[in-house]
Amino acid sequence: MPLCRLWKLIMTRKDSPAALYIHIPFCVQKCSYCDFYSLEAWDSSCLQSYVDALTGEIRLRCHEWGERCFASIFFGGGTPSLLNTAQIATILDSIYRYYRVHPQAEITIEANPATLGRQKLRGYCYAGVNRISLGVQSFFDDELLLLGRIHSAQDVYKTFDMLRQAGIDNINLDLIYGLPNQSMGRWLANLRKAIELKPEHISAYLLQLEASTPMGQQVQHKELALPDDELLLQMYHQTRNLLQESNYFQYEISNFALTGRTCQHNIFYWKAYDYLGLGVGAVSKLGGIRRLNQAAIEQYIKKVEQHELPPQTLLESMDEHEQLADAIIMGLRMVEGINRQELYHRFGLDPYSRYEKEIDECINRELLLQDGDMLRLTEKGYFLSNEVFYRFLP
Amino acid sequence: MKENIRNFSIIAHIDHGKSTLADRLMQFTGALTEREMREQYLDKMDLEREKGITIKLQPVRLHYQARDGQSYVLNLIDTPGHVDFSYEVSRSLAACEGALLVVDASQGIEAQTLANVYMAMDLDLEIIGVVNKIDLPGADLEGVQEEMENVLGLDRDEIIPISAKMGTGIEEVLEAIVNRIPAPKGDEEAELQAMIFDSYFDPYKGAISYIRVESGTLRNGDIIQMMSTGNEFEVIELGVLTPMVKQVESLQAGEVGYVAASIKNVADTRVGDTITHANRPAAHPVAGYREVKPVVFCGLYPLENSDFEQLREALERLKLNDASLYYEPESSDALGFGFRCGFLGLLHMEIIRERLEREYDLALLATAPSVVYKIKQTDGTEIMVRNPSHWPEIQRIESVMEPYVKASIMVPSDYIGAVMEFCQEKRGEFQTMEYLSAHRVLIIYKLPLAEILFDFFDGLKSRTRGYASLDYEMLGYEVSHLVKLDIMINGEPVDALSTIIHKENAYRHARMLAEKLRQIIPRQMYEVSIQAAIGNQVIARENVKALRKDVLAKCYGGDISRKKKLLEKQKEGKKRMKQIGKIEIPRDAFMSVMEIDHD
Numbered sequence: 001m002p003l004c005r006l007w008k009l010i011m012t013r014k015d016s017p018a019a020l021y022i023h024i025p026f027c028v029q030k031c032s033y034c035d036f037y038s039l040e041a042w043d044s045s046c047l048q049s050y051v052d053a054l055t056g057e058i059r060l061r062c063h064e065w066g067e068r069c070f071a072s073i074f075f076g077g078g079t080p081s082l083l084n085t086a087q088i089a090t091i092l093d094s095i096y097r098y099y100r101v102h103p104q105a106e107i108t109i110e111a112n113p114a115t116l117g118r119q120k121l122r123g124y125c126y127a128g129v130n131r132i133s134l135g136v137q138s139f140f141d142d143e144l145l146l147l148g149r150i151h152s153a154q155d156v157y158k159t160f161d162m163l164r165q166a167g168i169d170n171i172n173l174d175l176i177y178g179l180p181n182q183s184m185g186r187w188l189a190n191l192r193k194a195i196e197l198k199p200e201h202i203s204a205y206l207l208q209l210e211a212s213t214p215m216g217q218q219v220q221h222k223e224l225a226l227p228d229d230e231l232l233l234q235m236y237h238q239t240r241n242l243l244q245e246s247n248y249f250q251y252e253i254s255n256f257a258l259t260g261r262t263c264q265h266n267i268f269y270w271k272a273y274d275y276l277g278l279g280v281g282a283v284s285k286l287g288g289i290r291r292l293n294q295a296a297i298e299q300y301i302k303k304v305e306q307h308e309l310p311p312q313t314l315l316e317s318m319d320e321h322e323q324l325a326d327a328i329i330m331g332l333r334m335v336e337g338i339n340r341q342e343l344y345h346r347f348g349l350d351p352y353s354r355y356e357k358e359i360d361e362c363i364n365r366e367l368l369l370q371d372g373d374m375l376r377l378t379e380k381g382y383f384l385s386n387e388v389f390y391r392f393l394p
Numbered sequence: 395m396k397e398n399i400r401n402f403s404i405i406a407h408i409d410h411g412k413s414t415l416a417d418r419l420m421q422f423t424g425a426l427t428e429r430e431m432r433e434q435y436l437d438k439m440d441l442e443r444e445k446g447i448t449i450k451l452q453p454v455r456l457h458y459q460a461r462d463g464q465s466y467v468l469n470l471i472d473t474p475g476h477v478d479f480s481y482e483v484s485r486s487l488a489a490c491e492g493a494l495l496v497v498d499a500s501q502g503i504e505a506q507t508l509a510n511v512y513m514a515m516d517l518d519l520e521i522i523g524v525v526n527k528i529d530l531p532g533a534d535l536e537g538v539q540e541e542m543e544n545v546l547g548l549d550r551d552e553i554i555p556i557s558a559k560m561g562t563g564i565e566e567v568l569e570a571i572v573n574r575i576p577a578p579k580g581d582e583e584a585e586l587q588a589m590i591f592d593s594y595f596d597p598y599k600g601a602i603s604y605i606r607v608e609s610g611t612l613r614n615g616d617i618i619q620m621m622s623t624g625n626e627f628e629v630i631e632l633g634v635l636t637p638m639v640k641q642v643e644s645l646q647a648g649e650v651g652y653v654a655a656s657i658k659n660v661a662d663t664r665v666g667d668t669i670t671h672a673n674r675p676a677a678h679p680v681a682g683y684r685e686v687k688p689v690v691f692c693g694l695y696p697l698e699n700s701d702f703e704q705l706r707e708a709l710e711r712l713k714l715n716d717a718s719l720y721y722e723p724e725s726s727d728a729l730g731f732g733f734r735c736g737f738l739g740l741l742h743m744e745i746i747r748e749r750l751e752r753e754y755d756l757a758l759l760a761t762a763p764s765v766v767y768k769i770k771q772t773d774g775t776e777i778m779v780r781n782p783s784h785w786p787e788i789q790r791i792e793s794v795m796e797p798y799v800k801a802s803i804m805v806p807s808d809y810i811g812a813v814m815e816f817c818q819e820k821r822g823e824f825q826t827m828e829y830l831s832a833h834r835v836l837i838i839y840k841l842p843l844a845e846i847l848f849d850f851f852d853g854l855k856s857r858t859r860g861y862a863s864l865d866y867e868m869l870g871y872e873v874s875h876l877v878k879l880d881i882m883i884n885g886e887p888v889d890a891l892s893t894i895i896h897k898e899n900a901y902r903h904a905r906m907l908a909e910k911l912r913q914i915i916p917r918q919m920y921e922v923s924i925q926a927a928i929g930n931q932v933i934a935r936e937n938v939k940a941l942r943k944d945v946l947a948k949c950y951g952g953d954i955s956r957k958k959k960l961l962e963k964q965k966e967g968k969k970r971m972k973q974i975g976k977i978e979i980p981r982d983a984f985m986s987v988m989e990i991d992h993d
Contacts, residue, residue, distance in 0.1 A: 034789055036952075199681075206947035229942035254947050267953045282950045290955050315955040327956065333949060365919050386944040387919070390965040393958070 016238035017071040017102065019268035021145050022054065022091060024080040025297065028115070031219040032148035032215040033176075033207060037281035038078040047344035049280075049301055051087045055094040056304035057278050062342040063096040063364070065285070069100040073107045074131075082112035083121025092127050099164040106170075113159040121166045131170040131263075132163055135205075135238045139193040143179055148198050148214070162390040170261060172201035177239065178232050179207055180215075180224035187235050188242065196318025200261035204239050205254050206232060219236055230235045236383050253334050270334050272327035280310070288318035292362050320347045324354070329389045337369075350376070395585040396648040397577045401469045401606065403486055405511055406496035407504040407863065414558040415567075416454075416470060417497060422564050423456040423468070425636055450594075453604050453650050454637040461574045468571055469650040471591065471606075473510070476740030477713055480867075481686055483667045484513050485591040488682055489606030492520035492575030494567065495542070498560050499525045499533035499555075502541050504863035505804040511546055520575045521546065523553035524567060529560050545830045578648030585676040586610030586618075586669065588645070588653070593663035595714040597633065601657035605669060608680055613644040617672040618655060621679040625662055626672045627655035645750070656980065660717045686718045688736025689797070689868075690743055691780040693724060693761035693890060695732030697972060697981065701756055702731045708754035709733060712746060719746060724781065728888040728974045729759065734781055737763075740847055759972055759981040761890045762988040765844045768795040768871050782888035785878040788929045795871040797843040800825070802865045807835050809858040816857050820845040821896060840869065844894070848988045879904055881911065881987070882925040882932075883977055893987050903935035907987055914983045917941035922977055923925065 027038045028045065074094065075088070080338070083091075090108070095101060107123060108131040124132075138144050139153045140202060163171055173194050177187045194202055207226070209216040218224040240250055248256035255263065268275055277284045279294040292313045293300065300310045318326060324347045331338035343351050351358065352375075359375065362368035367381035367388050377385055406412035412420060419425075456468040473486045487493060493514045497503055504510075523542050528535055539550040554570060556563030580587075587608040596602050605612075612618070616629045625645035626858065631654040633641040647652045655662055665686065668679035696705050709721045720736030738744040743763060750756050766780045770792040779785055801822070805813050807829070817839045827840040841850075846866055852863045877900055891911075895903050904926035911924050915938050922938040949957050971978035 021949075023952075075921050100698055112512075152520060206943075206945065208947050233942045253945065266950060269954070275951050277951060281952070284953070285951065285954075290957075316958075326954075326958070329948070329961070330954065364527075382945065384919070384944050385943065386961060386964060387941070390961040390968070 008036050010063070014070075016273065017268075018068045018273060019064070019074065019265050019275040020070045020073050020095065020099070021265075021275060021277045021282055022036070023277065023282040023293075024050075024075060024079070024083060025280050025295075026050075026082050026083070026167060027356040028150050029081045029113070029148065032146070033209055034212050035079065035210040035216075037211050038295065043367070047083065047087065050297065051083065051090060052312075053301040053304040054279055056307070057099055057234075057310060058091070058094040058098055060309050061276065061278070061306065061309070064394070066099055068274070068277075069102055070095075070275075071102045072268060073101070073105060075109040077110055079112045080109050081115040085120055087122055088129065091128075095295060095321055106266055108129055108172075109219055110135060111159075112149075112151060113155040116161055116162065118166070121162060121168075125166055126167065129315035130168070131172070133172040133201075133263075134163075134166055134176060134199075135157065135195065135310070136173045137176045139190050143182070143190075146177070146179060146215075153278070157197075158275065162201075169201040172203060172263065173197070173199045175202065175203060176207050177235050178227055180219070184231065184235060188238060191242055192240060192339065195248075201242060201255070201257040202248055202377075203255050203261060206236065230301055240379075242364045253333050253377075253385060260391070267334070270330045272323070272330045275324065282317065288316070288320075288323045290315040290318075294310070296387040320349055321354075323347055324349050324351060325392050325394045328392045332368075332375070332377055332385065332388060335376065337371075337374045340373040340375070346356040355392060361391065362388050396580075396582075396646070398464060398579055399469065399648045400466060400492065400496060400571050400575045401471060401490045401578060401648070401650055402492045402571055402575055403471045403473050403498065403514075404494045404496055405473065405487075405507060405514060406526075407498070407501070407507045407811070410496050410498040410501065410507075411558045413498055415494070415524070415556070415564075416472070416563045418558050419456060419468075419568065420454065420637065421563075422568065422721065423458045425454065427454050435636075436464045452637070452650075453635060455640075456636075456810055457635045458568055458572065461569060462572075466572050469570070471650060471711060478737075478742045479683070479863075480509070480513075481738075482592065482665055483510055484517075484682065485589070487514050487517050487519060488666075489589060489591045490514075490519055491578055492499055492522060492526050492571065493606055494522050494571070495546075495548075496526050497538055497542060498522045498651060499527045499535050499538055500530055500535075502538050503545060503830075504802070505836070505865040506863060506931065508561040508804065508836075509802065509867075512882075521548060521565070522570045523548045523576055524563075525553055525555050527559055528555045529557040529562070541775045541831050541834065542965070557645065580607070580647030582609075582611050582646045583912060584609040584647070585674055586612055586616075586671045587676045587680055587696040588669040589666050589680040590663055590665055590669065592665060593660050595660050596654070599654040600621060601663045601714070601814075602652050602654050603657075603663040603669070605645070605652070607645050607647050609647045610671070611644055611646045612653065612669070618653075618669050619672040619675060620662060621668040621670055621676070622665075622683060622685075623662065623981070627657055627662075629653055629655050640838050657928070660714055661901050662718055673726070686738065687764060688718060688720045689843065690737045690739060690763045691734055691766065692737075692743060692763040693726060693729070693732050694721075694735050694747065694782065695729040695759045695761070695972075697757040697759055697891075697969075699730045705750070705756055705758070706731065707763075708750050708756060709735070709774065712749060713753075716746070718742070720965065726761075726783065726890045728890045729761075729972065731757075736780070739923065743821075757969070759984055761984045763847065764894060765797055767848065767876065767894060769793070770795075782892040782894050783877055785892070788877075793873050794876045796874045796876060798840055798869045798872050799843050799846055799866040801839045801841050801846060802871050803837045803839065803862055804830070805835060805858050805862040807833050809861060810835060810837065812857040813837055813854065813862060816854060817841065819854075822849060837847065841866075842874065843868070843986050877928050879907070880927045881907070882923075883979070884920075884923055884972065885925075888974060888979075889983055891987055900928060901933055904928075908936040910933040910982060910986055910989075912936040912938055914980055914986055916978070916980070918977060 015162050025038045026042045030040055087134055107129050109129050109134045136156050137147055141152055245258045250256050251262050274286050280297050280300045282293045284291050292315050294311045303310045366378055369376055369378050405411045423922045456470050458466045460466055471486050471489050473483045476626045486614050495511055535555055539553050542548045543550040554566050587604040588602045590605055593601055594605040632645055634651040666683035670676040689760050696702055713719050718738050721733045724734040725731050768777050770776050771790050772792050822839040822841040830836055845857045852865050875897045876894050877897050879893050879895050882888050908924050908926045921940045924936045926934040946957050971980055
């Protein structure tokens with residue numbers, strides 16, 4: 001390897017910021033549309049031994065990641081808000097002890113409205129959490145029931161007030177649209193209720209069903225009917241309009257925020273920067289490598305107790321060309337698009353010359369827009385983005 | 395010497411155990427040692443093994459020490475096992491004095507077997523009946539023996555029960571070959587007459603012919619002449635297969651072997667042709683030669699237009715090995731440059747297409763197969779149309795003729811009604827019916843070849859729980875009420891989707907075809923309109939709505955790899971599409987126009 005490339009590699013590794021993800025694979029009850037790794041059968045001792053194992057993994061991985069500066073920490077799940085204050089504090093303490101964390105780091109925890117209490121919340125903040133992502137999904141109890149959520153619309157309002165009272169000034173609300181039999185009116189009512197609460201950030205996701213989930217099965221067996229594509233498209237564009245009118249700026253296919261309140265953590269994913277994933281079922285990306293911590297909790301805990309790294313599966317090992325493709329496919333999800341110069345500096349490849357034909361095809365189909373060094377999806381392109389992305393696969 | 399030669403073939407239906415029996419004969423006579431023994435040695439090509447059928451022939455010379463103490467040379471001449479290749483079968487049989495008729499003890503005689511046995515009887519071959527698979531639980535030895543006696547007039551006491559798989563009865567078969575099949579006749583001193591029953595292309599030696607010497611003697615260095623063309627060549631190598639190649643100095647009347655003569659093209663070694671000496675030619679060739687004509691045509695187009703030259707080279711090379719393959723360049727407005735190719739039947743077509751894709755790594759699009767139509771035009775001229783897009787305009791057509799066949803269907807008598815109903819649907823005309831035994835009948839129908847070619851056999855089998863067997867022979871052309879159905883995509887005719895159909899079925903067919911295309915053509919960026927038309931008249935229409943949604947709403951660190959796999963699949967799917975204008979059409983769509991089920 002030429003010296004300059006090697007140098008660049010070391011530079012990247014050491015100095016570029018990274019994101020840290022912690023997976024908490026426990027739920028009170030699994031949602032009917034969810035196919036993430038999470039467990040319903042657990043008790044407090046189980047939670048505690050998992051937290052202990054997590055601190056173990058944090059320690060064990062510090063040789064590889066200790067030099068990196070983390071600009072974001074994100075507790076995802078599952079339902080991370082099942083952890084008590086002490087547990088969250090223990091985890092964050094180990095992170096501060098073994099890694100470098102940026103002083104202004106965004107520290108998010110995903111929370112289920114039915115699992116938060118005043119005490120817990122205060123504790124989280126004290127431990128350093130400064131952003132809450134609330135899994136609202138819907139403001140209507142019948143829809144929440146259909147989704148298999150354990151909270152009610154009332155819980156959402158209560159929890160939101162609590163968050164504000166605790167002084168949390170960075171809140172995201174997750175919403176889902178395109179539920180079986182959902183009408184446009186119903187969805188817009190949901191959206192308006194969300195806007196009325198004035199959160200800093202709103203994620204509005206189109207329901208995406210895997211065949212393996214209970215709801216996926218019901219749809220497959222025609223017990224439930226999803227709205228047709230035409231209606232979904234209209235819902236999407238109405239969502240964009242309504243949110244933008246209310247000063248929520250779209251910055252990704254499904255994400256909207258008040259100025260300055262974009263989610264830093266997710267931007268790491270979309271810019272194809274490095275991230276460390278801790279806990280069972282978590283994925284890490286380092287350079288061109290993506291690895292998965294195997295999704296088996298007993299083995300995970302046992303291995304870490306023996307001071308060994310938990311077993312991993314190699315998901316991807318990408319050369320420069322594949323990394324470029326990865327960065328384009330992820331980067332185009334963002335409204336600002338991708339920057340030719342930036343990608344050239346990162347991978348030593350010019351995306352415009354490498355994908356000239358593909359870019360032309362997409363521009364002709366009005367899916368992509370070129371603006372100097374920037375390349376981005378058109379409004380039409382958002383809901384047809386896979387038609388763009390597949391062309392960039394190496 | 396000649397008295398100790400026996401030339402024979404094995405006639406059997408697919409799966410009735412021909413190859414296994416051939417293996418056993420080779421093993422018993424020591425032609426193959428255990429180490430050389432590959433299962434089903436005769437089926438050489440990968441495709442043959444996969445499809446379980448024999449395509450190319452291979453004669454094998456066996457040495458057998460008979461019970462009478464004498465040593466015999468047994469030439470086993472293999473025959474292909476599919477109706478597409480019935481001419482080749484007839485030439486292989488013509489090279490023999492006898493044939494083993496192998497019938498599965500649980501299945502009985504099948505139509506195609508019967509056709510081949512009749513062919514063998516016409517050629518005066520001695521038929522040795524063999525009932526195979528007697529070890530299987532469903533075996534009905536006596537029933538099958540009775541059927542063979544009733545249908546073919548074989549003496550049931552002379553029918554040999556065997557199990558090729560277990561290796562029982564093999565010696566009895568060998569003894570029967572020695573004792574019952576006559577030794578070849580023919581004068582070694584007479585003018586040379588050697589019939590070609592197969593040929594293949596060897597990259598080092600050129601075209602190699604498998605021959606049966608009828609009379610005279612062929613020696614190394616002889617100047618030979620092909621009697622159908624008059625072309626002359628010098629023999630550079632003679633040999634036999636044991637089954638390993640073994641060179642010999644000469645081949646005499648009665649013998650079977652191969653000849654190499656620096657022949658550059660298999661077209662010069664036509665199956666059925668007679669080889670004679672240039673300086674002392676025979677008075678006449680061996681009877682029965684005819685030029686093989688393809689009956690099914692389809693367009694083969696590379697999915698990538700830039701692969702056209704590669705496709706041409708691949709066809710050229712395949713043609714070296716397969717004289718019955720026909721091709722000529724053609725172009726289609728929709729598909730660009732490709733070739734119109736002719737085949738002996740659908741299986742032949744499928745084999746060639748698969749070989750092109752596998753051996754030459756080409757991604758191909760095949761248009762719907764078509765028979766050759768004869769059209770009398772209003773100006774009095776007559777044209778042959780083998781590509782629906784060359785169909786003349788309606789006002790220029792005086793009359794249309796299509797090829798008909800005589801189809802023989804054998805089936806248990808319970809299914810007579812089902813078979814007749816099915817043939818009627820396929821525009822068949824009932825001819826005769828004959829009881830072969832108390833429970834089996836032979837039904838003869840006259841049918842348009844076009845109906846037989848496409849999924850006829852599958853339909854027949856599904857209506858008879860797989861019991862029906864089928865054989866057919868050409869009858870000739872007859873006037874028929876046919877029209878061309880055009881398909882227009884977004885108003886533009888797509889020539890490669892045109893088909894010829896019977897006028898009576900036109901509306902129903904058009905509606906079903908439009909509907910089928912609507913299902914096959916995926917949603918695109920733009921709405922796609924599909925119209926089916928006869929002449930200027932649109933008789934069916936469908937729309938494929940524009941694609942509205944193709945998005946992954948959520949994509950975060952944990953599932954990027956998985957989401958990329960989904961995109962990967964999408965990309966693979968696009969590779970199987972043909973771009974026509976702005977529209978992407980899956981390549982299966984072109985074949986699907988033939989796969990309309992009228993039920």
